[in-house]
Amino acid sequence: MNQQKEDLFMLRHLEDLRDMATHRYMVTYSDFLNLNDKNLFLQLGIPEDSYIAFGGYEFAERQVIAFLPDALFYEQVEDAIVYDSFPIATVRITPKHPKFAESLSHRDVLGALMNQGIQRNLLGDIIVREGEVILFCKDSIAEFLVEQMTRIRHTDIRCQCIPLQEVNYQPKFRVASAQIASNRLDAFLAEACRLSRQKASDLLHGEKIYVNQRIETRGTYTIKPKDVISIRGIGKLQFLSEDGATKKGKIKITYQWYD
Secondary structure (H helix, E strand, C coil), rough: CCCCHHHHHHHHHHHHHHHHHHHHHHCEEEEEECCHHHHHHHHHHCHHHHEECCCCCCCCCCCCEEEECCCCHHHHHHHEEEHHHEEEEEEEEEEEEHCCCCCCCHHHHHHHHCCCCCCCEEEEEEEEEEEEEEEEHHHHHHHHHHCCCCECCCCEEEEECHHHHCCCCCCEEEEEEEEEECCEHHHHHHCCCCCCHHHHHHHHHHCCCECCCCEEECCCCCCCCCCCEEECEEEEEEEEEEEEECCCCEEEEEEEECC
């Protein structure tokens, strides 16, 4: 299935979930959406008070969408849905023998999960920390992971389901400053990513850039404080502020990379 057909299938699936929530007066949930899926979802133009996007923690990139029956239902059930009803499980992965454990990467963990035949849309973010990995997944596969995942690369592991509320994760940031000729997106990308303007333009036209989870192809887009910019294959950063101008008229800026 090519990308265009996959996108059309995803759009129809999300529309079906929305219609089911509306007509059957029930909360419906998607699988985990990646940035491309979330961009397609936003194209549906669904009012913000008619859904909740949640991935297990505040800054999650991969998220499940809960479609709500109506706007009035939203405020009454938001807390209960997020913590009790979202079909998201949290699995903590730790080495059985820490002294002999390898240093595992995100790729190592994802590769081991794929080797188990698990579909990517059932998996949320994977957080690799010192001595442990926190995995968000659909609750339908949590028990399977606990029972079947025993090794990643050459490291014997132990999987344990933990309450969602026990996850206290704040991403680390690398703050940087720079000077740019204008507050256009292409100028910002070229400076922040150390790219030529042509390479930045190629990324934009290749639909590799997401601003606030929407694909952005316009180099002329004006970046604003709090904009979150994801560059496929490079990373994610947030524009923080404009900090005045230099004597030569360049704009001083501050931004931060997600580590």
